[in-house]
Amino acid sequence: MTLKSNLASSRDRSLREHYFIASSYAKDLNALQKRGASVDKGIESLYRSYFDFYNKQRVILAVSKNGHPLYTDVPGASVAFPAHSLRISKAGERLLSLEKFEDKDYIGVTGALPAPYDTYTLAYYYDVSDILSAWSKMTFMLFLIGMLFCGLLAVCLLLVLNRVFKPLQLISDASRSIAQGQYENRIEVKGEDELAEMARSFNHMAKEIQRQMQQLAQAAEQKQQFADNLAHELRTPLTAIYGYAEYIQKVVRTEEDKLFATNYIMSESRRLQNIAYRLLDMATLRGNKIELNLVHMRKLVQEVELALSMKAEELAIRITYETRFETLLCDADLMHILLVNLIDNAMKACGPGGEIRLLADLENEQKVIYIEDNGKGMTQEQLIHITEAFYRVDPSRSRSGGGAGLGLTLCKQIAINHEADLSFSSEPGQGTIAKLTFTTQ
Secondary structure (H helix, E strand, C coil), rough: HHHHHHHHHHHHHHHHHHHHHHHHHHHHHHHHCCCCHHHHHHHHHHHHHHHHHHHHHEEEEEEEEEEEEEEEEECCCCCCCCHHHHHCCCCCCCCEEEEEEECEEEEEEEEEECCCCCCCCEEEEEECCHHHHHHHHHHHHHHHHHHHHHHHHHHHHHHHHHHHHHHHHHHHHHHHHHHHHHHHHHCCCCCHHHHHHHHHHHHHHHHHHHHHHHHHHHHHHHHHHHHHHHHHHHHHHHHHHHHHHHHHHHCCCHHHHHHHHHHHHHHHHHHHHHHHHHHHHHHHHHHHCCCCCEEEEEEEHHHHHHHHHHHHHCCCCCEEEEEECCCEEECHHHHHHHHHHHHHHHHCCCCCEEEEEEEEEEEECCCEEEEEEEECCCCCCCCHHCCCCCCCHHHHHHHHCCCCCHHHHHHHHHHHHCCCCEEEECCCCCCCCEEEEEEEC
């Protein structure tokens, strides 16, 4: 670890100094060139200056051009210059290596000079022989000291094991009790040593297991509640359908009565169909990853406006649309469903003459879509549950309108698939604001 740390420090120093020397070299060469000196003469002159300065710091410098060595202070004329040090590096590329010259070890950094002198390559070698020598001596000393401690540790091990086995037995007993469903069992913690920390960790694990089991029980309860609600939602229209069908079949009725019964059967059938489609949409979203594309906001808003204009006109509700960013990365069809559902819910909350506003804006460099209405609003308790499946703020209104309490649940799932946050704020009598925040755009 000491060797790696020291070598890493030397590598960092070598990279920094190579960058500094290359930059200074290019600046000085540019200054000499402006005074009329040729590039080659400038290279040679500067090399001598840099050599005199860095030679005292156990540093070797070398300069090559187009793969041919020009100047070097590598000790020994017969030393083979590293082949990779001669090739021209790509712009910004630097090669790091470990070299050996005359029984000395060097960390080498090779890289081209900054443009327009990138035909020249500067090689920098920093002497790390002392580091490797100190490491060899250290490992030898540590080996001897380790041998001396082995005997002492063997004796201490017996004492440690006797102390370790007792809390391990406690942990074993507590584990068996947890396995039997007694999640509240904990180990008594004494002291501040490692064994006490282990006991705390075990207690934390037991606490987390207890919490997760409670979450699983809650999730199972929610699933059961979902199934109960679904059964209730299906039973109500099925009962009505069967009753009106029997009404038509068994009793002689006028055409007007038959038409009324048939219309009611069709209405309840559409409600069942709507529930099935919504459940299918949510199941599809949970099981598949959607494909996101850049969608023009104006086009998306125009399609939403077209889908809702007739219903808004019938209910005498005014809807305004305003976009302040051009594109949105999303699934256009799913985003259309989300916006239509949110506005449709806003229309249900508004009476005749109500107003709804859709605003696509930037907030804290994030894309946000607001849908605001001046309807009856909701309490804080209602806001907590509005995205739950089959939850209705006004059950009677939702049934008469054909709703099944799945629209906002689907919206929440669509938002999750877009890695967006869907939130609501409302006050009774003050309207509601739905806010869709895209956290990854």
